[in-house]
Amino acid sequence: MNPAITVSVTGAAGQIGYALLFRIASGAMFGPDQPVNLRLIEIEPGMKALEGTVMEIEDGAFPLVQHITATSDLNEGFNGSNWALLVGSVPRKAGMERADLLGINGKIFIGQGQAIANNAAADIRTLVVGNPCNTNAFIAKESAKEIPSDRFFAMTRLDENRAKSQLAKKAGVHVSDVTRMTIWGNHSATQYPDFANALIKGKPVEAVINDRPWLENEFISTVQQRGAAIIQARGASSAASAANSVVDTVASLVNPTPEGDWNSVAVCSKGDYGIDEGLIASMPIRTTDGKSWEVVPGLELDEFAEAKKEASVQELREEKVAVSGLLPV
Numbered sequence: 001m002n003p004a005i006t007v008s009v010t011g012a013a014g015q016i017g018y019a020l021l022f023r024i025a026s027g028a029m030f031g032p033d034q035p036v037n038l039r040l041i042e043i044e045p046g047m048k049a050l051e052g053t054v055m056e057i058e059d060g061a062f063p064l065v066q067h068i069t070a071t072s073d074l075n076e077g078f079n080g081s082n083w084a085l086l087v088g089s090v091p092r093k094a095g096m097e098r099a100d101l102l103g104i105n106g107k108i109f110i111g112q113g114q115a116i117a118n119n120a121a122a123d124i125r126t127l128v129v130g131n132p133c134n135t136n137a138f139i140a141k142e143s144a145k146e147i148p149s150d151r152f153f154a155m156t157r158l159d160e161n162r163a164k165s166q167l168a169k170k171a172g173v174h175v176s177d178v179t180r181m182t183i184w185g186n187h188s189a190t191q192y193p194d195f196a197n198a199l200i201k202g203k204p205v206e207a208v209i210n211d212r213p214w215l216e217n218e219f220i221s222t223v224q225q226r227g228a229a230i231i232q233a234r235g236a237s238s239a240a241s242a243a244n245s246v247v248d249t250v251a252s253l254v255n256p257t258p259e260g261d262w263n264s265v266a267v268c269s270k271g272d273y274g275i276d277e278g279l280i281a282s283m284p285i286r287t288t289d290g291k292s293w294e295v296v297p298g299l300e301l302d303e304f305a306e307a308k309k310e311a312s313v314q315e316l317r318e319e320k321v322a323v324s325g326l327l328p329v
């Protein structure tokens with residue numbers, strides 16, 4: 001057996017946490033031979049519910065789970081962590097402006113970034129799920145300068161998976177026939193699902209779905225608004241599909257990407273595709289050795305795609321400005 005991987009999860013008693021922890025415990029994230037230690041972090045009001053979740057993990061009798069820690073103390077929660085999954089955040093409430101939300105969450109992610117830098121293992125990698133996830137990841141990265149910036153990620157895999165399933169449905173193929181799906185920019189309603197560079201059964205999407213107006217309009221807005229549609233139908237925001245995408249994101253970063261394919265992850269830009277250095281923006285990513293990642297180079301973006309990507313990156317620039325006063329100097 002390999003030594004255990006320590007995984008810290010914030011917001012562990014929330015609905016994504018509830019769907020996620022059992023997948024990690026079962027081996028879905030790191031494989032069937034990889035033991036895990038779970039460090040579960042909640043704010044004080046969530047601790048009682050977290051106690052119940054821990055009881056259920058224990059009752060799962062998972063062979064791979066070695067230790068479970070439940071805490072509201074960030075230093076304890078990130079102690080020795082190899083992966084920090086930052087799921088918890090404060091949701092937008094009625095009457096709250098986007099800037100207010102950025103400010104409230106900004107403070108949380110400064111504290112978490114610092115606690116990660118002070119307590120985690122040397123190989124720590126951090127994935128932010130809690131919204132606004134790109135800018136929260138940006139704040140955590142800026143608050144943990146000791147950690148290389150290529151170890152901070154924000155989740156756009158749910159958007160990728162949603163885009164693939166919409167294309168598969170339209171083309172009448174299985175979702176696994178859709179590859180090379182890039183989400184550009186922000187995990188928000190401005191994101192751009194790049195149908196032009198995606199493939200269906202190895203062919204360009206437009207060679208299979210000969211309906212550019214559908215691709216430019218209905219497809220993009222369905223992907224962008226999918227979260228809202230689920231809230232309307234379910235009366236609660238997407239949780240199991242989000243947890244599944246957390247599993248997919250981590251699995252795709254710790255395993256080599258299949259030849260010729262890529263996945264969407266928001267990473268720290270090195271100036272790729274005209275995206276400002278330092279912003280956490282979604283791009284096409286592949287890994288070769290399961291440790292380091294690279295941005296897939298050389299994708300062509302036509303005028304339509306470029307404008308869409310740029311609008312989403314512009315939103316990230318504005319979010320960065322909105323939180324800049326909070327950041328440690």
Ligand code: NAX
Pocket residue numbers: 010011012013014015016017041042043045046087088089090091108128129130131132133155156157158159187227237238239242
């Ligand atoms: P819930 O409200 O069910 O759970 C959030 C949990 O986080 C609560 O138990 C709360 O007590 C805890 N929490 C709040 N602040 C915390 C802090 N400072 N430290 C530790 N725990 C804290 O929300 P849930 O449905 O689980 O969603 C969690 C986050 O994921 C939200 O921000 C949501 O917007 C975001 N999402 C992101 C997605 C993505 O693709 N990036 C998709 C799904 C989801 O909307």
